[in-house]
Every structure is written in C-alpha cells, then in structure tokens.
Amino acid sequence: MSYIEKNDPRNGKVFRVLDKDGKVVNKSAEPKLKKEDLFKLYEYMILTRVADEKAIKLQRSGRMGTFAQSSGQEAQVGIALAMKKEDWLFPSFREHGAMMLRGMPPELFYMVFMGNEEGNRMPENVNNFTVSVPVGSQALHAVGSAWASKIKKEKDCTVGFFGDGATSEGDFHEAMNFAGVFNVPCVLVCQNNQYAISLPVKNQTATDTIAEKAYAYGFDGVKVDGNDVLGLYVIAREALEKARKGNGPTLIEAFTYRMGPHTSADDPTIYREDKEVKKWKEYDPIERFRKYLLKKKYWNKKYEEKVLKWAEQKVDDAVKKAESTKLGIDDMFKYMYKEMPDELKDQLNYLKSMKTSKGEGE
Amino acid sequence: MVDAINLALKQEMKRDKNVILLGEDVGKEGGVFRVTAGLQKLYGKDRVYDTPLSENGIVGTSIGMAVRGLRPVAEIQFSGFVYPAFQQIVSHASRIRNRSRGRFNCPLVIRMPYSGGIRALEHHSESMESLFMHIPGLKVVIPSNPYDAKGLLTSAIRDDDPVIFMEPKRVYRAIKNEVPEDDYTIPIGKAKVVKEGNNVTIIAYGAMLREAQKAIDAVEKENVSCELIDLRTIKPMDNETIFNSVKKTGRCVIVHEGPRTGGVGAEIIARINDHMLLELEAPVERVTGFDTVFPYFQNENHYLPEEHRIVNAIKKVVEF
Known part of the structure; x- marks a missing residue:
C-alpha cells in the first residue's frame, strides 16, 4: 500500500516524515536521499528565504514593485526535487523556490516584480511555465499539459501549483474534473497556507481538508505537512511515479502557513493574531530540516556560513542582472504575435514618434 | 459550409498528427451541427475528444496542450456559451506569447458557431465578435462561404497564435459552392x-x-x-x-x-x-x-x- 493510499485525508490523516523538531516520525518513509540531495533541499530553502528578504528591502526602497513572498512555504522545494528534468511545473506566483531548484535563474524572480516580462522568459531547457496571476487559472493549463503528454505518448508528468483560495474558483474544479475524466499524468499541489489574502481557509471551504475534494473527482488526495520538506518529497515522488505509470492524477494538500503578507501591499495584522504567527514559527520548515541535518551530522556552523554566503552572492548577482535588464518600447509590441500585424506596427511607430517629439528618444 | 469545415479539419489532422479536436459532443455525435462528423471514427478517440460540459475547461486545457506543442482545435458549441471561457481566452491564451517573451506560444483555434436567423433558443443566435476584437493577442476570423471557410480554417490551424474562428451557422447549410479537395490556404488578416x-x-x-x-x-x-x-x-x-x-x-x-x-x-x-x-x-x-x-x-x-x-x-x- 502506498503512502498516498495509507493516508486517506477523510480519516484525518496527515503525512509527515519529520516532526517540528526534525525528528523522524515515520522511519519507513524516510527517503534514502544522497547527501548532496539533502544539501540541495536545504540550500534552495535558504536561497528562497534570502531571495525574499532581499526582495523586501528592494521593494521598501522603491527598487521593486509589489511582490509575493513565500516565507514559511520553502518546503515546496521538496516537490521540485522529486520531479524529473523532463517533467513540467506550472506555478502560481509563490513558487520561486521550486522553480529555482529546477533551474530558473534567480534574476527572473526579481524581474517579474520589477515590472519586466523578461522575468518569464524561462530558459529553453527548463520546463517551468510562467507565473500565473489569476488565482487557480493555471490548474487547467497543468492538466492540459499532462493531457498533451498522454496524447503524445511522452513519459513526462506535470505538476500544477495553486493556493487554498484557488479551490473556490471554477478553474480548480474544472481542472480536477478533466484530470479525473481523462486520467492524465498530473500532480496538483494545493499550497494551503491558511489564507487567501485575509480570508482564512475555514471560510473558503466547508470541507475539513482540501485533499479530500479529490475523491469527488475520482482520484486520490493526500494531506501532507507542508513544512516538512521530506514529507513533500516522498509524496510527490510517489504521486509522480503513479502518474508516470498511467495510474492518474493526485491532489496533494501541502498544509503550511504564509508567514508574511499576501503581497508587499498587504497588512496581515488587520486580520490575524500575532500569537498565531508565533505558533507557526515553531513549525518553520528550514529550522526543522536544519535539526534533521544536524542529527545526521551533516550540518555545522561552517556549512551554514558557506550556504548563506552562497545564497547572498547568488541573490546579489541576480539583482544586478535584473536591474541591468531594461526594456525598450518595442518590447511592449513585439511579442503580441509571431509576426506583428500592420495595425500594431502603426501604433508602435506612432508611440516612437511621440517619444521623439517629446525629446525622450526611444 | 459544414462540409468544407469538416474537410479542412480532416485534411489538417491528416497532415499534422499534433492537430487534435476537443469539445462537447464533437466525437461520437460529430457535433450538434455535425461539423466534426466522422472524424473520431477516422482518427480515433485519442485525436477527437468528447469533453465534459465545461467551456472554460475546454479552453484552459487546450492552452496547456498548445504550449506543449499540440495544435488543439476546440469547439464551443454556441458562441453564446463562450463566456465562462473568457477567463482563459482573455487572461491566458491571448497573452502567453507576450508574457513568456516568446518562450511559449499558443497555437490554438477556438471554433464557435455564431449569428442569428435560425429560429433558435436564447443564447444561440448572438454575434459578439467585437468582444474578441477588443482583446490584444487574438486573431478573429469569420468566413462567409464554404470555400473561404476551408482556406481560412486551414490557415488558422497552421497559425502559431490563438485564433477565434466564428462560423455563421445561418449559412452552415445554406450556401453551397465548389470546395476543392486540394490543400489551399487563405491568409488571415486579408479582406x-x-x-x-x-x-x-x-x-x-x-x-x-x-x-x-x-x-x-x-x-x-x-x-x-x-x-x-x-x-x-x-x-x-x-x-x-x-x-x-x-x-x-x-x-x-x-x-x-x-x-x-x-x-x-x-x-x-x-x-x-x-x-x-x-x-x-x-x-x-x-x-x-x-x-x-x-x-x-x-x-x-x-x-x-x-x-x-x-x-x-x-x-x-x-x-x-
């Protein structure tokens, strides 16, 4: 029996490998990951947090626009590690950790929130789709992508991310239904971070869990401790294997907590108590995994310093690259169609002439 | 016109295995207007899909397929039912090339019968093409006769950007003209x-x-x-x-x-x-x-x- 089957959310089950103190509570499920993979998980969680901290500073000093941080949700990288290179990831807008682990250059994260579409130009060899802002809408793309793999008889799977708020959107239900009906190789991941901006999840849905919704669409759902990077890795790997074998989709509910605001424009003190945030801090995914690595004698202060230095350097380089990538007027027009229609050329020429007459050049 | 559109689909599906059809009742039944009649039988159930009744689901999953290299031709049963799919058409299909700076594109055709004059129920007769005309990133094609319908649909399927293809159902069976079996295209964007x-x-x-x-x-x-x-x-x-x-x-x-x-x-x-x-x-x-x-x-x-x-x-x- 698989861990997914064993952990039917309708029986109140929540899957985890590590408890909040980094202790293995599910010995048989502990993945036999190589040391470098464990390091990779840790390092990308740190990188994600360092990247967010830098972004907060940039945003406050006016060098970046409104942005969505993933503080508290860094364990998402466990899902990314379980994916193969040829698999596809369809993110919402809070998955830069998972996207970076799969090869997204960190500067892309900054560019998006610096108002530059170049941040969505994923390298050709990285199978990550662009961020998707309309909540939940990308779930359908993920299912379509998985369906394409099935039609083309390719062996890759698709992972689609969305949040708890998305589960109220029609797109989510349509995606779940199509995934079930066409039995596509898809893993749908709901990052239940307890809030959709201000609305707590208990007001978002009347079901006890989000995972159990999967059964209404004819496939498995599983609730995972979303702050346990190993737990997410194990379940994602299992769900992906299941999908690859043609055994259909899985809904993973990653039960986590958004430590920060919805975006930098949000003030969470209006709608939630400090003591709740403090409580969740004890479940911090990075702290927990650090304790695990310490128990395995993989972690020490020297390693920590090395990782921090690596992450800071990477982030600094990324910010430099992001800030030095500038857009021209043409960039607004030239990607609308494969070939620019005459009417658009006329509009571009008009705008250029206005810039010239205003003395701005282009 | 129904036969001309059917012929275009048939020929493009033969020419390119990435062309697939999906929509409500398009498979076994061949569509409520029989536009896709016989195609599932000819090309199989893994090329022509009867989908659940969900316009937004049809278009949204088609987008996922299109960015992965398929060329889906989605049918919306009547243009008056396309509105749930506006989310996916306006927020994604039309924007993917631009958003991703050309890393991804969306070669998707959304076919839909429009127009009045056939004594139909409410929502089955309207002509809301200007809604689509207002959306940057789309192409909107409306043939007037069978010959054009075949040539324009062939172009639409081969186009690398999303095309809204509106079929005047009033002339579905009313106008007959010679439609060559030959492979021909009519350019999009030319009157x-x-x-x-x-x-x-x-x-x-x-x-x-x-x-x-x-x-x-x-x-x-x-x-x-x-x-x-x-x-x-x-x-x-x-x-x-x-x-x-x-x-x-x-x-x-x-x-x-x-x-x-x-x-x-x-x-x-x-x-x-x-x-x-x-x-x-x-x-x-x-x-x-x-x-x-x-x-x-x-x-x-x-x-x-x-x-x-x-x-x-x-x-x-x-x-x-």
Whole structure:
C-alpha cells in the first residue's frame, strides 16, 4: 500500500516524515536521499528565504514593485526535487523556490516584480511555465499539459501549483474534473497556507481538508505537512511515479502557513493574531530540516556560513542582472504575435514618434 | 459550409498528427451541427475528444496542450456559451506569447458557431465578435462561404497564435459552392474584394455577406455601382483593402449583425476617420444589430440587418 493510499485525508490523516523538531516520525518513509540531495533541499530553502528578504528591502526602497513572498512555504522545494528534468511545473506566483531548484535563474524572480516580462522568459531547457496571476487559472493549463503528454505518448508528468483560495474558483474544479475524466499524468499541489489574502481557509471551504475534494473527482488526495520538506518529497515522488505509470492524477494538500503578507501591499495584522504567527514559527520548515541535518551530522556552523554566503552572492548577482535588464518600447509590441500585424506596427511607430517629439528618444 | 469545415479539419489532422479536436459532443455525435462528423471514427478517440460540459475547461486545457506543442482545435458549441471561457481566452491564451517573451506560444483555434436567423433558443443566435476584437493577442476570423471557410480554417490551424474562428451557422447549410479537395490556404488578416464597383463600398462579413449581396442586386438595377468587401478577418483588420476601396468610391456602408455600440462598424469608421476622412463624399453608414438583447426568434427578423435596411443605407450615402 502506498503512502498516498495509507493516508486517506477523510480519516484525518496527515503525512509527515519529520516532526517540528526534525525528528523522524515515520522511519519507513524516510527517503534514502544522497547527501548532496539533502544539501540541495536545504540550500534552495535558504536561497528562497534570502531571495525574499532581499526582495523586501528592494521593494521598501522603491527598487521593486509589489511582490509575493513565500516565507514559511520553502518546503515546496521538496516537490521540485522529486520531479524529473523532463517533467513540467506550472506555478502560481509563490513558487520561486521550486522553480529555482529546477533551474530558473534567480534574476527572473526579481524581474517579474520589477515590472519586466523578461522575468518569464524561462530558459529553453527548463520546463517551468510562467507565473500565473489569476488565482487557480493555471490548474487547467497543468492538466492540459499532462493531457498533451498522454496524447503524445511522452513519459513526462506535470505538476500544477495553486493556493487554498484557488479551490473556490471554477478553474480548480474544472481542472480536477478533466484530470479525473481523462486520467492524465498530473500532480496538483494545493499550497494551503491558511489564507487567501485575509480570508482564512475555514471560510473558503466547508470541507475539513482540501485533499479530500479529490475523491469527488475520482482520484486520490493526500494531506501532507507542508513544512516538512521530506514529507513533500516522498509524496510527490510517489504521486509522480503513479502518474508516470498511467495510474492518474493526485491532489496533494501541502498544509503550511504564509508567514508574511499576501503581497508587499498587504497588512496581515488587520486580520490575524500575532500569537498565531508565533505558533507557526515553531513549525518553520528550514529550522526543522536544519535539526534533521544536524542529527545526521551533516550540518555545522561552517556549512551554514558557506550556504548563506552562497545564497547572498547568488541573490546579489541576480539583482544586478535584473536591474541591468531594461526594456525598450518595442518590447511592449513585439511579442503580441509571431509576426506583428500592420495595425500594431502603426501604433508602435506612432508611440516612437511621440517619444521623439517629446525629446525622450526611444 | 459544414462540409468544407469538416474537410479542412480532416485534411489538417491528416497532415499534422499534433492537430487534435476537443469539445462537447464533437466525437461520437460529430457535433450538434455535425461539423466534426466522422472524424473520431477516422482518427480515433485519442485525436477527437468528447469533453465534459465545461467551456472554460475546454479552453484552459487546450492552452496547456498548445504550449506543449499540440495544435488543439476546440469547439464551443454556441458562441453564446463562450463566456465562462473568457477567463482563459482573455487572461491566458491571448497573452502567453507576450508574457513568456516568446518562450511559449499558443497555437490554438477556438471554433464557435455564431449569428442569428435560425429560429433558435436564447443564447444561440448572438454575434459578439467585437468582444474578441477588443482583446490584444487574438486573431478573429469569420468566413462567409464554404470555400473561404476551408482556406481560412486551414490557415488558422497552421497559425502559431490563438485564433477565434466564428462560423455563421445561418449559412452552415445554406450556401453551397465548389470546395476543392486540394490543400489551399487563405491568409488571415486579408479582406477580399468580392465585387468591384465605383459608387459605394459595402463592407460585410460572415452571414451578412449574403444580405449585402441582395441589397446590391437591388440597387444596381438603379445604376448604383457597388464594391463589396468581405472582411474575412476582423482582427487584425485589413486597412489597405478598405482604404483603397473607399478612396475610389468616397462612400461606405458597413453591415454587421452584432450590436451597434462598440461594434466592428464603429472601428472601421474610426479607421476611415483617421486616414481617409477627406476622401469621403458622405458620412459612413452602419447597418447593424441593435443594442438590445438578441430577441427570441419571433422578433429576430426585426433585429437582423436585411435587404431593405441595407438598400436604405446605400441610398442615403449615395444621395447625400
């Protein structure tokens, strides 16, 4: 029996490998990951947090626009590690950790929130789709992508991310239904971070869990401790294997907590108590995994310093690259169609002439 | 026209295995208008999919397929039911190339029957093409006859950007013309001068071509020489063909069955105003549907532009 089957959310089950103190509570499920993979998980969680901290500073000093941080949700990288290179990831807008682990250059994260579409130009060899802002809408793309793999008889799977708020959107239900009906190789991941901006999840849905919704669409759902990077890795790997074998989709509910605001424009003190945030801090995914690595004698202060230095350097380089990538007027027009229609050329020429007459050049 | 569209689909599916069909009742039944009849039998259930009843689901999953290299042709059963899919059309299909800087594109065709005049139920007769015309990143194609339908649909399927393909169901079985078995395309974004003339330019598309033709036949008996333009594509619009004609005639009448306000006619007039105002001998006339809900069919003949209204408009601009 698989861990997914064993952990039917309708029986109140929540899957985890590590408890909040980094202790293995599910010995048989502990993945036999190589040391470098464990390091990779840790390092990308740190990188994600360092990247967010830098972004907060940039945003406050006016060098970046409104942005969505993933503080508290860094364990998402466990899902990314379980994916193969040829698999596809369809993110919402809070998955830069998972996207970076799969090869997204960190500067892309900054560019998006610096108002530059170049941040969505994923390298050709990285199978990550662009961020998707309309909540939940990308779930359908993920299912379509998985369906394409099935039609083309390719062996890759698709992972689609969305949040708890998305589960109220029609797109989510349509995606779940199509995934079930066409039995596509898809893993749908709901990052239940307890809030959709201000609305707590208990007001978002009347079901006890989000995972159990999967059964209404004819496939498995599983609730995972979303702050346990190993737990997410194990379940994602299992769900992906299941999908690859043609055994259909899985809904993973990653039960986590958004430590920060919805975006930098949000003030969470209006709608939630400090003591709740403090409580969740004890479940911090990075702290927990650090304790695990310490128990395995993989972690020490020297390693920590090395990782921090690596992450800071990477982030600094990324910010430099992001800030030095500038857009021209043409960039607004030239990607609308494969070939620019005459009417658009006329509009571009008009705008250029206005810039010239205003003395701005282009 | 039904057979011509079916033939285009059949040939493109044969030419390119990445072309797949999906929609409500398109497989076993062959579509409520039988446009896809026989295709599932011919190409199999893994090329032609009967989907759950979910327009947004159809378009959303098609987008996921399209970015992965398939060329889905999605059918929306009636254009009046496309609105749930606006989320996916407006927020994604039309934007993916731009958002991803060309890393991804969306070669998707969304076919849908539109237009009135077939004594149908509510929501089954409207012409809301101008909604799509307003969306950056889309192409909007509306054939008026079987020959064009085949050539334009073939182009739409081969296009690397999303195309809204609106089929005038009023002429689905009403107009018959020779449709070659040969593989041919008609370029998207180019209008056609159907008939040359000197006194007035008539611009129409889709089901309105036939109504315009009737009106032209009537006024030409009174020696008014009309030039008839079939737009074929409303986005991007072929300024050149419109302008060349209006320059010659100095007079113009636009016919469409969609609501008047913010319609295709308003856009054409704006373009003429931008570039051709001083060439005009008379204000441009529009013969359109009204800013009313498309009526239940007892009243639909009052809503739809017809010969008398078009003749009246032609005379008005000629006698100005």
